[in-house]
Amino acid sequence: AQTVTQSQPEMSVQEAETVTLSCTYDTSESDYYLFWYKQPPSRQMILVIRQEAYKQQNATENRFSVNFQKAAKSFSLKISDSQLGDAAMYFCAYLTSGTYKYIFGTGTRLKVLA
Amino acid sequence: GAGVSQSPSNKVTEKGKDVELRCDPISGHTALYWYRQSLGQGLEFLIYFQGNSAPDKSGLPSDRFSAERTGGSVSTLTIQRTQQEDSAVYLCASSIRTSDTYEQYFGPGTRLTVT
Numbered sequence: 177a178q179t180v181t182q183s184q185p186e187m188s189v190q191e192a193e194t195v196t197l198s199c200t201y202d203t204s205e206s207d208y209y210l211f212w213y214k215q216p217p218s219r220q221m222i223l224v225i226r227q228e229a230y231k232q233q234n235a236t237e238n239r240f241s242v243n244f245q246k247a248a249k250s251f252s253l254k255i256s257d258s259q260l261g262d263a264a265m266y267f268c269a270y271l272t273s274g275t276y277k278y279i280f281g282t283g284t285r286l287k288v289l290a
Numbered sequence: 291g292a293g294v295s296q297s298p299s300n301k302v303t304e305k306g307k308d309v310e311l312r313c314d315p316i317s318g319h320t321a322l323y324w325y326r327q328s329l330g331q332g333l334e335f336l337i338y339f340q341g342n343s344a345p346d347k348s349g350l351p352s353d354r355f356s357a358e359r360t361g362g363s364v365s366t367l368t369i370q371r372t373q374q375e376d377s378a379v380y381l382c383a384s385s386i387r388t389s390d391t392y393e394q395y396f397g398p399g400t401r402l403t404v405t
Contacts, residue, residue, distance in 0.1 A: 209392055219379060221396035267332065271392060276321050276340050276385075278394060282332040 178203045180270050182281035189258045190289050196243075197253045197284045199268030207273035210244070210251045215283075216264040224266070227251065229273075255286075263288045292316070294397035296382050302403045303372055311367040311400045315384030322365050323383040323394065324357055333381065339365065372404045 179202045189195035201210070212224040227235045227244050234242050239256045255262055268281040295314045303309050315322050324336040335349040339359040350356070354372075359365040369376055379401050383394040 211393060213396075218398070219381075220398050221381065221383070221394075223393050223395075226393055276338055276387075277335065277346065278323070280325075280333040280335075285330075 178205070178270055178272065178279050180268050180279050180281040182268055182284050184284045185282075186285045186287070188287045188289055189255070189262075191258055191260060193258055194254060194256045195258055195286065197255075197266050197268075197286065199251045199253070199281055201249050201251065201268070201270050201279075203249070203270065203272065205272045209271045209273065210242075211269040211271070211278075212240070212242070212251075212253045213267045213269060214262075214264045215267065216261075221267070225253070258288050260288050260290060262286060294382055294384050294395050296380075296397040296400050298400060299398065300401045300403075302405060305374060305404055306371055308368065308370045309372055309402065311369075311380050311382075311402070313365045313367070313382030313384075313397060315363065315365070315382070316386075316395055317363075319384035319386045319395070320362070321385045321387070322359055323385075324365070324367050325381045325383065326351075327379045327381055327399070329378070336367070336380075369402075372402075374404050377402055377404045 181200045208229045210227045214222045214224045225237045241254045243252045265283045267283045270279045297312045321340045323338040325333040337347050337357050339345045354370045357367045379399040381399045382397040385394045
């Protein structure tokens with residue numbers, strides 16, 4: 177069975193600095209998708225970024241980028257120029273291609289310090 | 291267009307009562323999911339519906355929990371004889387599978403408090 181591990185329960189970053197959130201996963205599949213979701217205190221989950229496993233190029237969305245290491249089964253999220261509005265829980269998620277069941281990590285709470 | 295909506299946003303109930311939580315997915319989305327999130331915790335998968343296929347109920351914690359999806363659209367999660375440990379936020383999500391779309395879209399959740 178697939179698993180997703182987020183080993184950092186909580187992280188802090190100074191405003192305007194860069195922070196990296198870690199995510200590792202375990203799967204025997206070769207075709208899958210990975211996601212980072214953000215959940216602010218309002219609790220509405222929002223997709224931050226996604227990565228297809230068959231793509232070697234790391235996904236980027238404005239200040240958010242990933243470091244996807246397929247062999248190491250690692251999928252970290254880098255947030256550049258951190259803003260107060262980035263403070264939230266961040267969840268890493270996995271989906272095997274052709275299936276519908278998403279696997280979520282336990283989350284990392286990000287605090288942004290002014 | 292409209293996103294996933296859930297109602298009520300908050301529900302307080304007495305132990306032993308039944309509750310129904312509603313989810314309206316994004317129009318046209320074929321898959322619908324229910325998750326439970328206890329305070330400060332991750333997402334616990336409960337059930338998902340995909341098209342006309344039999345739902346995957348593997349995450350339902352007990353037979354007190356059930357869910358229906360009528361007409362391939364609206365879904366209701368029912369918890370019978372609620373217990374205090376049922377207190378949590380219940381999140382609904384929907385998705386549609388196309389060649390380049392496979393992410394889930396979440397609703398705002400229903401916070402259930404069992405007293």
